[in-house]
Amino acid sequence: MKIKQNIAISESGFLFDPATGHSFTTNPSGLRIMQLLREGKNKSTILEQLAQEFDTEHDTLERDVNDYLNMLNYFKLTQS
Amino acid sequence: MATSKKPYERPVIQRLNAGVTGKFGQPSVTASVSNIDGNSVDALIQQFGSPLFVISENTLTKTYRDAERAFTNRYPKVQLAWSYKTNYLDAVCRIYHRLGAWAEVVSGFEYEKALANGVEGSKIIFNGPGKSAAELEKAIHNQSLIHIDHADEFYVLRELVQQNGQSARVAIRVNMDCGIYPQWDRFGFNLENGEAFNMIEQICSVDEMHLEGLHCHIGTFVLSTQSYSIAAAKMSQLALQIKKQFSITIKYLDLGGGFASKNTLKGSFLQGQDANPSIDKYAEAICSAILKSGFNENELPLLILESGRALIDESGYLLGSVLSHKRLGDGRSALILDFGVNVLFTAFWYDHKISTTQVHGQWQEDMVLYGPLCMNIDVVREHITLPPLNKGDKVVVHNTGAYNMTQWMQFISMRPAVVLIDRNEKPHTIRLRETTATIQAQEKIPNHLTHG
Numbered sequence: 001m002k003i004k005q006n007i008a009i010s011e012s013g014f015l016f017d018p019a020t021g022h023s024f025t026t027n028p029s030g031l032r033i034m035q036l037l038r039e040g041k042n043k044s045t046i047l048e049q050l051a052q053e054f055d056t057e058h059d060t061l062e063r064d065v066n067d068y069l070n071m072l073n074y075f076k077l078t079q080s
Numbered sequence: 081m082a083t084s085k086k087p088y089e090r091p092v093i094q095r096l097n098a099g100v101t102g103k104f105g106q107p108s109v110t111a112s113v114s115n116i117d118g119n120s121v122d123a124l125i126q127q128f129g130s131p132l133f134v135i136s137e138n139t140l141t142k143t144y145r146d147a148e149r150a151f152t153n154r155y156p157k158v159q160l161a162w163s164y165k166t167n168y169l170d171a172v173c174r175i176y177h178r179l180g181a182w183a184e185v186v187s188g189f190e191y192e193k194a195l196a197n198g199v200e201g202s203k204i205i206f207n208g209p210g211k212s213a214a215e216l217e218k219a220i221h222n223q224s225l226i227h228i229d230h231a232d233e234f235y236v237l238r239e240l241v242q243q244n245g246q247s248a249r250v251a252i253r254v255n256m257d258c259g260i261y262p263q264w265d266r267f268g269f270n271l272e273n274g275e276a277f278n279m280i281e282q283i284c285s286v287d288e289m290h291l292e293g294l295h296c297h298i299g300t301f302v303l304s305t306q307s308y309s310i311a312a313a314k315m316s317q318l319a320l321q322i323k324k325q326f327s328i329t330i331k332y333l334d335l336g337g338g339f340a341s342k343n344t345l346k347g348s349f350l351q352g353q354d355a356n357p358s359i360d361k362y363a364e365a366i367c368s369a370i371l372k373s374g375f376n377e378n379e380l381p382l383l384i385l386e387s388g389r390a391l392i393d394e395s396g397y398l399l400g401s402v403l404s405h406k407r408l409g410d411g412r413s414a415l416i417l418d419f420g421v422n423v424l425f426t427a428f429w430y431d432h433k434i435s436t437t438q439v440h441g442q443w444q445e446d447m448v449l450y451g452p453l454c455m456n457i458d459v460v461r462e463h464i465t466l467p468p469l470n471k472g473d474k475v476v477v478h479n480t481g482a483y484n485m486t487q488w489m490q491f492i493s494m495r496p497a498v499v500l501i502d503r504n505e506k507p508h509t510i511r512l513r514e515t516t517a518t519i520q521a522q523e524k525i526p527n528h529l530t531h532g
Contacts, residue, residue: 015093023096027443027468030091056088060470067407068091074411075095 001069003037004079017077024075029054033068043069090405090468092443110466113435113476118505121399121437121474129513130474131400131419133485133498137175139395140481141503144179147391150360154367157382161205163337164190166388166482167396171500171510173197176391184386188215195222205334205386207253207295209233209267216240220248227251227295227334229268234282241288251293251334252279256314258298258307267297271314277321284326291328293384294318297336301345301389301429305357305365311335312366316373319381332382335366341393343430343479352430359390389482396481398424402473403452413447415469420451420458422491424477425484427460433478434460440467453492485511490519 003009008016013031015024026034032053036046043065050061072078114121117136125132144160151158161184162176168190174197177183183194186208194204201222209229211219213236219226220240228234228250241248253268254276269276283291298311312335319330339362344352370383403416421427434449444465451458460477469475488495494514499507 024093025096026093027089027091027441028086029089030093033091053086054088055085060088063405064090064470067405068093070407071093071411075093 001037001043001072001078002040002080003034003072004077007077009034009038015077017075020076022075024077029064030068033065037072089441089443090470092445092468094445110433110435112437112439113478114437116397116476117501119501119507121476124499124507125399125401125474127507128497128499128509131398131417131423131496133480133496133511134397134399134507135169135172135392135481135498135500135510136395136397137500137502140172140175140392141179143391143394144176144181147359147363147385147387148180150358150363151367151383151385154363155370155380155383157380159332159382159384160391161334161384161386162391163386163388164193165486166337167392167485168193169485169498169510170197171508172392172485182384186210188212188218191215191219191224202249205295205384207297207386213240217244220244220246223249225249225251225293227253227268227293228279228283229253231279234279238286238289241286245288247288247290249292250283250289251291251295251332252276252283253295253297254315254318255296256298256311258310258314259304260299260302260307264297264299268295271318276318280322280326284328291322292330293332293334293381294330295334295336295384297338297386299338301340302338303340303356305361308335308362309365309369312369313373316370316375320374323379329379330381332384333370334384334386337385337387337389339387339390341389341479341482343393343426343432346429346431348431353433359387362390392481393479394481396479396484398477398480398484400475400477402469402471402475404471405469408448413445413468414450415447415466416450416452417460417475418452419460419477419496420453420455420493421460422451422453422458422489422493423484423496424451424460424480425487425489426480426482430479431461431464432480434464434466435476435478436467436469437474437476443468455492490514494518 006018013026116134117138161182164185182203183199184205185191185194201224204224206219206224207227216237217240254271255265255268256271257263269279283289294315296311315333322328322330340356342353400417400419403418406414408414444467446465449460451460497509497513498511500510501507
């Protein structure tokens, strides 16, 4: 999964989609996922990275990352 | 060197909606509640299980004292009667009785509970439309205050007192137009069409019946204090009319209950905490109306109040746990909690205030709260804004003291334990959590189904 190239992402978690004019906000863990996607990381690498950075269990992380990626699709922020 | 990990919060992304804000403005942020009367929520759940009802004796006592003060500051003769149907756990009832409350019961079952809780028969008010002959006989024997609800009850009562030659202390239940829509006219006898006065005439014709009071129950969660003012004025005029026509001094006026608690009714624009009348406003409306109605100072009737909800709602909490976070088809978040509408019956009426137990960041999201029942109606809140919660997180539902611990249903899952935190902040189990054995103890299997 990749984030569309034209999506602007600020360091504070503000996102702008120039194609639709929609703006979004994301929290720090969400922003970290966006950054890793931008770096071209796949889901398993993202999970490994987040597990190293955040204090949580693997199952929780896996479920939440799946949910977050689904929401990126739902908001049409991704490209194949 | 080991590096410490950052605290985790479920990743959330939200679309920003620019433009005019909705009529509800910004969503309110509810502060987390990790502690109830000196007991941590986590520790209570660990010790007594989840979900769990908790009752604060401190809050209960303070609310009772505040209500008592609100009325006694304005009127010389006041008696509160604890409404058993609101919460008839024995420990709860006994606290009210120790504070000075009489018992107000609406069934033989509640009547038995009141006696077992040590209430003198003469301090039990027997309301309700479903009293049996045997229950009435007991109430006559105990000199309880019997509030006659309908003509058939009067005839049964008349037969009993005439057969036994024992006198009964009675009142009639009066319904009237107090400006409330829809008007409650199902309890007692209507004032405006003359039915109430006709019944009073009949009661006065029976030597063994002593008409001591007048009772009304104008509604529930009544937000208009003016309605109580009208009810109190009409009841007073009726009492004065009885005095004039039958030379009977009405000893008490019972204005029933129906005062709102601090809960927020579904569909209400403002939060109940801010918008609902205080107990002082109800007291002012009722006491002023009686004092202005023309009673001689030495013949002022005793004022009885049977408020339940307003006295106990705030002292009750329901603690629970998140079973899962899930995503709905339209992108909304939803949480499945370990308690449903079978336990939190009042979720059908109120948008309950619900808090988390941990301090979260600034992130909040709109979500739906579901219970664990496999039923579509099992919705605890259709819409609420909460931090991103995950499996295992705890929540606290506020203002649950009234009706939940009586109207709850054993449906699909068991009813939880109830813990009372006493005035020294010590928790006590006052009702055990149900088990499969609790339910099965009531069942019987016919012989032909016992084998093979």
